[in-house]
Amino acid sequence: MAARTTRRTPAAKSRLVAVGAIAVAATLLVTGCGDQTKDSGDTGSTSAAPLADKLPQSIRDKGVVKVGSDIAYAPVEFKDDSGKVVGIDPDLAAAMGKQLGVTFEFENGTFDTLITGLRSKRYDVAMSAMTDTKDRQEGIDAETGKKVGEGVDFVDYFTAGVSIYTKKGDDQGIKTWADLCGKKVVLQRGTVSEDLAKAENEKCPAGKKIAIEAFDNDQQAQTRLRAGGANAGSSDFPVAAYAVKTSGGGKDFELVGEQVEAAPYGIAVAKSNTELRDALKAALDALIENGEYQKIMDKWGVAEGSIDKATINGGK
Incomplete structure (x- = not known):
């Protein structure tokens, strides 16, 4: 199922939103x-x-x-x-x-x-x-x-690139991946978001590692963050942006920082x-x-x- 460096791993997803008419012939x-x-x-x-x-x-x-x-x-x-x-x-x-x-x-x-x-x-x-x-x-x-x-x-x-999002009004100073050191992030397993979190973790100082909690799908990660079980979440930009726009009528989350590593x-x-x-x-x-x-x-x-x-x- 991650702006989805942006990308998912080989066995995984790296998983980046006005209404135009399109004739979709099928249900x-x-x-x-x-x-x-x-x-x-x-x-x-x-x-x-x-x-x-x-x-x-x-x-x-x-x-x-x-x-x-x-x-x-x-x-x-x-x-x-x-x-x-x-x-x-x-x-x-x-x-x-x-x-x-x-x-x-x-x-x-x-x-x-x-x-x-x-x-x-x-x-x-x-x-x-x-x-x-x-x-x-x-x-x-x-x-x-x-x-x-x-x-x-x-x-x-x-x-698309990868984005970070937090609970709305509670960004805890998180703007970049380095700001996740010492904090907990939720994301989907096998995505580029997970790759980026692991790579950043190697740069974090001792005692301030990132706690990474990976789920089978992004919706589970969002639920965890919404309930206060983490400091931030990460996914592909279009997915994060859609969650920010729609979850709780736009009252649950906010995007922080810029999307990174845009890729196809x-x-x-x-x-x-x-x-x-x-x-x-x-x-x-x-x-x-x-x-x-x-x-x-x-x-x-x-x-x-x-x-x-x-x-x-x-x-x-």
């Missing part, structure tokens, strides 16, 4: 075991879609792209009050589905298992505010430096699936050109993270 439903969330709308036949011929034949035959996602990361992907899956990623996926003539089916999973699910072919892609990093591209565990898989390719579609979010695809990777890039470029991409960014208030061209493996 996302949670169905079946594994909390699968399917876009059940009619995207049209593949033969009628402008970019259908770019897809692998196996996916054209199925008419479905299976998406692994940690659906608890508002506003990137989350469930609204009715249980419908909404957010930046589902909107982009629905729009890409129109270009490619297929349905994108979202299946919920914890962030740090998404690349494993991609490797086992449970998913065709992982789309979950995942930061594109060289480590992930090469299958390197960022914490140990060891090779853990063949890596993945990314189709980059957004830029990417759709992860298996190294062997270059045809699907290139089809996704073509679909994103078409959305950028026809204006649908910017409508989605404006709708969710994340225009500052917009890109002007889809890129493959642009992460550093």
Whole structure:
């Protein structure tokens, strides 16, 4: 499930918000075991879609792209009050589905298992505010430096950095990561936020280390901070900004300091699936050109993270 140095680790997320109209042809439903969330709308036949011929034949035959996602990361992907899956990623996926003539089916999973699910072919892609990093591209565990898989390719579609937030009116002088020394921070496990906290901890003086409490998802971290169980929280900028805007009607949290280490979010695809990777890039470029991409960014208030061209493996 972290402005999501900004980025999530290979086995994790590095997980960055005005309303524009966008025609989303499908309704996302949670169905079946594994909390699968399917876009059940009619995207049209593949033969009628402008970019259908770019897809692998196996996916054209199925008419479905299976998406692994940690659906608890508002506003990137989350469930609204009715249980419908909404957010930046589902909107982009629905729009890409129109270009490619297929349905994108979202299946919920914890962030740090998404690349494993991609490797086992449970998913065709992982789309979950995942930061594109060289480590992930090469299958390197960022914490140990060891090779853990063949890596993945990314189709980059957004830029975000990591932010810190505190309870509103109680920033405790926290403005930078160094200010967290001697304090407790809550965050999502496997994210770039966790990487940054661990890196900063090595710089803290003895007796003033950062107490890091990591959760399965960002909402749990927010709940902990809201209850007074920590001094600060950290996540990707769009997620932190959305929490500040919406939690408690905007009365629970405030952003502190500046977002750091902006980096691209990417759709992860298996190294062997270059045809699907290139089809996704073509679909994103078409959305950028026809204006649908910017409508989605404006709708969710994340225009500052917009890109002007889809890129493959642009992460550093």
